[in-house]
Amino acid sequence: MAANGTGLPMARKPLAKIVTDDKQGNGMCHDDSAKGVKAHTIDELHFLQKKRSAPTTPLEGNQGAFASLPDDERRRQQLQSISASLASLTRGTGPKVVRGDPAAKSSQAVEHVAHHHHHHVEAPAISVSDDSSLKFTHVLYNLSPAELYEQAVKYEKGSFITSSGALATLSGAKTGRSPRDKRVVMDDTTQNELWWGRGSPNIEMDEHTFLVNRERAVDYLNSLDKVFVNDQFLNWDPQNRIKVRIVSARAYHSLFMHNMCIRPTDEELENFGTPDFTIYNAGQFPCNRYTHYMTSSTSIDLNLARKEMVILGTQYAGEMKKGLFSVMHYLMPKRQILSLHSGCNMGIDGDVALFFGLSGTGKTTLSTDHNRYLIGDDEHCWSDYGVSNIEGGCYAKCIDLSREKEPDIWNAIKFGTVLENVVFDEHIREVEYGDKSVTENTRAAYPIEYIPNAKLPCIGPHPKNVILLACDAFGVLPPVSKLNLAQTMYHFISGYTALVAGTEDGIKEPTATFSACFGAAFIMLHPTKYAAMLAEKMQKHGATGWLVNTGWSGGSYGSGNRIKLAYTRKIIDAIHSGSLLNATYEKTDVFGLEIPTEIEGVPSEILRPENTWGDKKAYKSTLLKLGGLFKNNFETFTNYKIGKDTKLTQEILAAGPNF
Ligand SMILES: Nc1ncnc2c1ncn2[C@@H]1O[C@H](COP(=O)(O)OP(=O)(O)OP(=O)(O)O)[C@@H](O)[C@H]1O
Ligand SMILES: O=C([O-])CC(=O)C(=O)O
């Protein structure tokens, strides 16, 4: 540091003062001209504008790889670690990385002065014939949202600040995940451990091909002037926290992960050390379609042994979030911890509810409840000690978002929030949430503390209620039914929802989707492994299962209507309060579901779907059709044992539709 404490060199005198009339004598004005700005140039003045942040806690006594190191040494090691992350495996050594924005020439110069030496990592002597060793890659390390905004607005087309302060971005050609382009490296270990084959999300690739794609991604990233690096955490359970590093080329990706992963404190960052898992996101760059196993220009590759993931050919940020979720689905069950594609919240009395469901069924909407503490909206772990959120943020669908119906989500869309693929007014920058011009899958990613009643840290006791959400576009499932354990398992393994095919060319038939464990795209082991763990935990902790239809009523899509969100919320309220547990129930045909006859705030006639259909014959045939689809889907599971005792397996097989 320079001796004047500003970090500026002291050599030159401040700018000469412009002398005006001396008014000191008349007592009219106090003298505020005495202290001139300590700057000689406009660059120096701008430098003064930015206060340097120093570590807030002393380093002594800390554990971890970077403990008790002088500042310079710690930074050097950190850059070395990033350089190693970006190493080409054939050349064996990482690129020369330097911290800071290549565009901020003055701040770079200042940084050198402030630290008395260059703190880039000198790569071990490589022959100069290697061009990549002649170039520096600038690293933008854990930038703040404000800095990322500036990067995005300056360099990324389609980035705009909206009227509420959120950053609107475009994810490019892909506006959703590409599960068919996901590959998992099959080696001796994973061949035995993972679920492969029909129905599995794990499409194999070999180690060599992974390395080809890794090299492609790393070379692309190293060819850039700058890359973003996020070092963050997953899982609020301190015993099972995972350190992740995300190397990406876009400020959008860095801000998205800043919001979605758990943000380390300055102290935690100082002691970060080596990551447990690294993502290389080279999404703007395609994979080579002549590479073995590639079927498109997009490839999302997971290598569990190397603890790495490579993204090529898609900029959709959800790939990173859900890629890491897959990793958790592998790591956690090894520790007897169940990973869940569910939302989670807690009442003031400490009653916890889980909300399972496929995309668009209401996990985020219903777990974000003004009367309850939000633990998380999408990814959780259930251990022997209770539940913990895996993430540090929420990822809400915002198509047709309204302030009245979803006030907490609406208010979370402010400075720091990433808004993907929304349409806004060119001048005022007000977002038009109803506009589907770019995609229907418009999204907002915000830190969980943007929800006023977020439960921090995001952990809670064992769940009391397990709510399975299905958006039934056939309109035959009851708005709510109480499930016994076998039924809960049956519906958990089935993982049903129904989407509506497409709205452009008039009304289309709903299509049933079955996705085991309500997240087949993310699980790594056979679904029965997770199901057995869920059954055991629910039994042990006395949790009640529920099936809630957040979809259609009074007919299928096209003739009926989607159940009003206000009614679904009343149903959920009655589950939380315990009042629904003691209601009067009747049993339905075909699915054998227990349905309540009355719920406060909900018209009783809608509780029995049959009542709401004008055409009873159509109702019956649609019900049977859906029952058939369930049966058909479950056939794949009939040869598997669930849990230790065969009794449960038999009960689960019998808990499906009967006709
Ligand atoms: N009765 C209802 N219950 C729940 N959601 C409803 C209902 N009616 C309409 N919706 C709308 O359905 C959507 C539910 O989406 P939500 O973001 O909660 O899905 P999700 O389960 O979190 O999916 P993902 O895993 O993709 O994030 C919201 O846009 C919500 O406004
Ligand atoms: O991962 C995504 O893109 C969004 C999401 O939450 C899901 O699909 O379950």
Ligand SMILES: [Ca+2]
């Ligand atoms: Ca969600």
Ligand SMILES: [Mn+2]
């Ligand atoms: Mn999800």
